[in-house]
Amino acid sequence: MASLVTQEYSLIDELLKEQNELSAVERFSQHYTDYQGPAQQPHYRDLLPIKKPSTGEQYSFEVDLDSCTGCKACVTACHSLNGLHDSEAWRDVGVIRGAEDGQVRQQTVTSACHHCADPACLSGCPVEAYEKLDNGVVKHLDDQCIGCQYCSLKCPYDVPKYDKSLGIVRKCDMCHERLEEGEAPACVQACPNGAISIRVVKVDKIKERAQASQSMIAGAYRSDYTLPSTNFKSKRPLPATMEAADAHCLEPSHQHTPLVWMLTLTQLAVGVTLANTVLALISPELSQLLEFPMLIVAIILGKIGLVASVFHLGSPLGAWRVFLGLKTSWLSREVVGFGAWMPLLILHTLIVSPLAEMFGLEGVLPLAQIAVASRWILLGVGLAAVFTSVMVYVDTHREFWRMSLTGSKFYGSVLLGGAASLASVAAMSGHWSDSMALIVLFAGTLKLSLEWKGVRPAFDQDWSLAKQSGLIQWHTLGSVLSTRIGLLVLGVLGITLGMVAPLCAVLGALIIVVGELWERRLFFQSVVTLKMPGSIPS
Amino acid sequence: MKQLLISTNFQLRQLDGPKTRRLVRRPGQFGLGQIPSEKAPDATTTSVCGFCSTGCGLNVHLKEGEAINLTPATHYPVNLGMACPKGWEALTPLDADDRATSPMYRPQRGQSAEAIPWNEAAGHFSERFQAIQKEHGDDSVAFISTGQIVTEEMAFLGALAKFGMGIKHGDGNTRQCMATAVVAYKQSFGFDSPPYTYQDFEESDVIVLVGSNLCIAHPIMWQRVERNPHNPEIIVVDPRRTETAVAATQHYPIRPKSDLIFFYGLAKRLIELGAIDQSFIDQHTNEFDDFANHVASYDAARVEAQSGITEAELNKLAQTIADGQRVSFWWTMGVNQGHEATRTAQSIINLALMTGNIGRPGTGANSITGQCNAMGSRLFSNTTGLLGGHDFANQEHREKVANILGIEEERIPQEPSMAYDQIIENIHAGKIRGLWVIATNGAHSWIHQDRYREAMEKLDFLVVQDMYGNTETAEMADLILPAAAWGEKEGIFINSERRLGVVKKVHKAPGQALSDFNIFRLLAQAWGCGEMFAKWQSPAAAFEILKELSAGQPCDITGIESYQHLDELGGVQWPCTGTQASARKEENQCRLFEDRQFYHPDKRAKFLFADPLAPSEWADEDYPLILLTGRGTSAQWHTQSRTSKSEVLKKLYPQKAYVEVHPEDAEHWQLKDGDKVIVSSRRAEITVVAHLTPIVQRGQVFMSMHYPEVNRLTHASFDPYSRQPSYKCSAVSLRKALS
Structure with missing residues (x-):
């Protein structure tokens, strides 16, 4: 046996050594060594246009649905041939299903970026990190991107995808450098059935297809929003009633914590300035006592909110370019809006601060008049900045973020923030009045009833995006929803108790702040992302 | 300094930079076209894929002898430059963190x-x-x-x-x-001999696919169907309205395990139509007369009662086959995994033999294999x-x-x-x-x-x-x-x-x-x-x-x-x-039986048949639904030990087990899309997600076999000749799980 063991040792060593020798190159003759050009070319020659786009034309994807059978090779080819990260691929395959006249229909749908004639990613980008090339390709500039991900929210097809490791989004560029050389994009090269081709299309034709709220395919958003250029064709017309396999998915969306903080706190802070302005109108004496401490509260809230927003950016170093998008991007406007508001807030605070008195400015300048003006300007700029916040979300065309729901939530926070700050500061400084509790009660009730409008469709008969958002809150995020309601009730109750114990009012106001953060979390998580049809959800 | 400012951060539009350069492509040489610069090879070599039996050629990109990427091999006669997602990702599972590295x-x-x-x-x-x-x-x-x-x-x-x-x-x-195909071929032809070459997909004018979701299970074979220039009739026999059934020109959604009756009924109809090749039968086969006698009792009413396919539909199918000049029959697991699978496979072989659809381009009774x-x-x-x-x-x-x-x-x-x-x-x-x-x-x-x-x-x-x-x-x-x-x-x-x-x-x-x-x-x-x-x-x-x-x-x-x-x-x-x-170098194709010589000692093929048997478990009051199992997506392979190691493949299939339920059945069980549901059989019960879809028929549910819990439910019965398990016929019941 002993001799066997030594033999084994030598055999094991020999086998392990052999295992690590790679000799395919030496042992097998090399094909393609002198191959000129891409070997796949004969396969895709017919899938590319003969000429390049001229004025009024652009490149587009054309998908022959009759040949798309769901193998998903296009997805992996995009990943491999473009050297993308772990799970990154710029193409995806979903499925739509339905029955018409007893006939069961099922169709797999491959899609990538639609290289829209009016790309929402491009118009939404605050730093102009998108370009619409002359050939129609919507190109993302990776080094220009600040990773704000607003393009992902703006795109109704969920195309730009955030890459955490790079801190930017990336997206399909139609392999336009391959096209330049007469090579096919990765997906076109890889489809076994030749279902994906590149065509030159007239922009007018794209517009024509987008008329009458048409969508490219069942389950996709209406095309008149961004004028997508992809053409899905089929000899067997697909009923519009077909649904994506993931149409009923109740998975929550991304939480966007920094944005939750940013939106909530800036709105509460603007609310504080609103309370100040109203107070100055109805009770100048009280205003004189309370305004400065309230402004300090506003500065603290606003500062935390604005600093939090920076954490949302994947590549904040390029954020100084945010003004570039002012012409088309509400996000750009929001940043500039709050960028102006905060200095104004500080300035106004200085004007009404004891410092102004200490330095004897009162004698030099008409401080009282200036304060009135700056108070109104501050409020106006604040409310306008909140409006840009509202529009950032309304402009994404998502059902749950429509004007009535977003506007009422955001301005509701302004109102609630004003009422709560006034009541708590008044209680603490011994200027409590019962009407303050009434105002808080009113603001809280109003806000809650407006929020309920976004939950109520959960109980609708028919399926809709509104119902889906309602169900995500009622069903998937039930505990978050009840926490939110509980916090608001508790906060209002706390403030009401300010009449007996001032500390209760402060505590109540703090609870209201937390409740608002919870509300905003629901705002982000319950929205249904507009996207192309997906697969059976995990 | 000025240059640095311009070239780095202080340009208004930064068109280039380190992040942009990550995605730069360059000519790859070796016939590859443009490829990512970071993955430029110094040599390439072809290797056959290690997932399924299609056997695609993969062009492995090498750097210093080691694989760094791959693309489908353009000139390999099997796949002609294409691969399914698994093939594209074949290298990824090798680098998984959980490889066994020591005894x-x-x-x-x-x-x-x-x-x-x-x-x-x-x-x-x-x-x-x-x-x-x-x-x-x-x-x-x-x-x-x-x-x-x-x-x-x-x-x-x-x-x-x-x-x-x-x-x-x-x-x-x-x-x-594959055991069923082995036994069926051995008994019918005298040797385990799938007779076809993939070129036959392109040569047929009628393609009959039985129990095969080719589009998903063998996408590269479907590619060959798509390349067929003869505008073929594509017939799918499958209880589910699969991707392949949708892409076909005719779909016959027979009830589970009614195959034998269905194909005997079809044979009877073909005999009645005179759509048989009598001289081929006489010269190259045995036992046809007994077979003809056997199928005489399988009239359309019996077929309809068992399979749900009407007489008109059966006639249409028979006529399509009768009109075909080059009819090929293909089957996979829907046939092989059955309690009477061998006779079912042979009922398909019989159709090819009696119509003389064998040994010629575009014909054959063709079993598509599973593993590489x-x-x-x-x-x-x-x-x-x-x-x-x-x-x-x-x-x-x-x-x-x-x-x-x-x-x-x-x-x-x-x-x-x-x-x-x-x-x-x-x-x-x-x-x-x-x-x-x-x-x-x-x-x-x-x-x-x-x-x-x-x-x-x-x-x-x-x-x-x-x-x-x-x-x-x-x-x-x-x-x-x-x-x-x-x-x-x-x-x-x-x-x-x-x-x-x-x-x-x-x-x-x-x-x-x-x-x-x-x-x-x-x-x-x-x-x-x-x-x-x-x-x-x-x-x-x-x-x-x-x-x-x-x-x-x-x-x-x-x-x-x-x-x-x-x-x-x-x-x-x-x-x-x-x-x-x-x-063969030019075409590199080889089809069996072109000489009409089979492998039995008398060189004749044999008609084999039997009376249908009832499955040993069927839907009843306690377990009223039939559970079908099968492949989920083209990105999944069997028990997922490899395909779960690729992040990009994982994106392409649902991560949790699900059960496909017909919407009307779902109403009966009070299930909504996405609900958690307990699927129980006499063996076990498991909790999965309900997915409502009309692609399954009422009374049937479908689960993808790639999830580890699914086979806890399946009923062990076996074909008596091939001993192959019958994975596609278990009685189950549903109930909504309390979340």
Whole structure:
């Protein structure tokens, strides 16, 4: 046996050594060594246009649905041939299903970026990190991107995808450098059935297809929003009633914590300035006592909110370019809006601060008049900045973020923030009045009833995006929803108790702040992302 | 400084920079077109894919000899420059963090396994198995082989286990996918001989697909259908409205397990239409008249009552086949995995024979195989059949094999092994006490999984040899042997169309992992029978033995000179003797039976048939739904030990098990889309997600087989001839889970 063991040792060593020798190159003759050009070319020659786009034309994807059978090779080819990260691929395959006249229909749908004639990613980008090339390709500039991900929210097809490791989004560029050389994009090269081709299309034709709220395919958003250029064709017309396999998915969306903080706190802070302005109108004496401490509260809230927003950016170093998008991007406007508001807030605070008195400015300048003006300007700029916040979300065309729901939530926070700050500061400084509790009660009730409008469709008969958002809150995020309601009730109750114990009012106001953060979390998580049809959800 | 400012951060539009440059593409040379700059190869080489039986050629991009990326091989005659997602991602699972890197020994069941050196592992292996054999007889140790390793390895395994170690019983996981086709062909044609070449997909004017979701399970074969220039009628027979059924021109959604009646009814209708080739039948077949008598009672009413297909529909199908000039019939697991699967497969073979649709371009009764080397296993696994398509019961065959291997003839058993299910039952009976499992994952994939797992627990010693040490089966093993994977070793795969293709070593195996071939060499020596296998020095040397074994057989491959020869030609189909390979060079295609000579002694094919049998479990009051199982997506492979290691593949399939329920059935069970639902059978109950879809019929539900819990539900019944499990017929019930 002993001799066997030594033999084994030598055999094991020999086998392990052999295992690590790679000799395919030496042992097998090399094909393609002198191959000129891409070997796949004969396969895709017919899938590319003969000429390049001229004025009024652009490149587009054309998908022959009759040949798309769901193998998903296009997805992996995009990943491999473009050297993308772990799970990154710029193409995806979903499925739509339905029955018409007893006939069961099922169709797999491959899609990538639609290289829209009016790309929402491009118009939404605050730093102009998108370009619409002359050939129609919507190109993302990776080094220009600040990773704000607003393009992902703006795109109704969920195309730009955030890459955490790079801190930017990336997206399909139609392999336009391959096209330049007469090579096919990765997906076109890889489809076994030749279902994906590149065509030159007239922009007018794209517009024509987008008329009458048409969508490219069942389950996709209406095309008149961004004028997508992809053409899905089929000899067997697909009923519009077909649904994506993931149409009923109740998975929550991304939480966007920094944005939750940013939106909530800036709105509460603007609310504080609103309370100040109203107070100055109805009770100048009280205003004189309370305004400065309230402004300090506003500065603290606003500062935390604005600093939090920076954490949302994947590549904040390029954020100084945010003004570039002012012409088309509400996000750009929001940043500039709050960028102006905060200095104004500080300035106004200085004007009404004891410092102004200490330095004897009162004698030099008409401080009282200036304060009135700056108070109104501050409020106006604040409310306008909140409006840009509202529009950032309304402009994404998502059902749950429509004007009535977003506007009422955001301005509701302004109102609630004003009422709560006034009541708590008044209680603490011994200027409590019962009407303050009434105002808080009113603001809280109003806000809650407006929020309920976004939950109520959960109980609708028919399926809709509104119902889906309602169900995500009622069903998937039930505990978050009840926490939110509980916090608001508790906060209002706390403030009401300010009449007996001032500390209760402060505590109540703090609870209201937390409740608002919870509300905003629901705002982000319950929205249904507009996207192309997906697969059976995990 | 100024330049730095301009070139870096202070440009208004930064068109270039480090992030942009990550995605720069450049001409890849070697016929590749543009490729990512970071992955530019310095050489390329072709290797056959290691997932399914399509056998696609993959063009592996190499840098300093090691694989860095791959693309489908443009000029490989199988896939013509295409691959499915699994093929594209074939390299990724090799770099998974959880590869087995060292032999592992588990001193105590249920505890974690410890890394041990190879000499100790080989020692444990032989000492434990030899001790069991000494106490309980040679038959008390068995092995389960696979369709996933190269032919040289499976032949080595079969020879080593049976002739070297005296193990009598061994079977393969191919029992789960191909056993039916093997038996059906053997009985009908006289040899296990799928007659087709993929070119037939392109030559047919009528393509009949039975129990095959080709678009998802074999996308590259569907590619060949799409390339068919004859505007073919594509007929799908399948209970579900699959992707393939949607793409077809005619779909016949027969009820589960009504196949036999359906095809007999179809045969009767074809006879009535006079759509038979009488001269072919007379000259080249036996038993047709008995068959015609047999099917006479399968009238349209009976067909409709059982299958749900109306007379008009049946007539339309029969007429389509009658009108076809080149009709090809193809089947996969929907047929093979049934309680009367062999006769069902033969009912399809009969259709091809009676209409003369065989041995001509675009015709054939064609079984599409499952695993990458199921065909290699059918000829060389040395389990059911003796090496090289021989017969254990045949003395001449034993003598021939013994001579070629240089062993005593007495070492060759005179009868085939037990089938997989019989091995499991004999473990339960205490007769088999040691099991060696190679590259398969029965604790996930075997039917009625709980009973399989109980069997594994009863064993005195379980050895699992696999590229991962954490498969469901490896988790139960006493000893785990780390294997090199596809791409880390050499050898031959044989694909569905009988094409031999080369697998090359383009990746280093992690840690101490060894190729299965070398593990067998090591174990042979440790066992004390190393001398007997002295000729098995390398896969290439073993290939020479395989060639010798095949001489004179229908699967003769003596005309293949070497791996290099195969590589030059782009694979070669068997049979291939003399200079046949080079003669085929232009087309590189080979179709069987063009000479109308079958492999029975009288050279005739045989009509085989039987009365249908009721399945041993059917829907009833307690379990009113029939559970169908099958492939989920093209991005998933079997028990997912590999496909779950690729992040991009994981994106392409649902991560959690789901059950497809018809919306009207869902209403009855008060289920909504996305609800958690408990699916229960007489064996077990599992909680999965309900997915409402009309693509399943009422009264049926579908689950994808790739999720480990699904086979806890399945009812173990087997085709009596092929012993293949019937995975697609279990009675289940649903109830909504309280979230």
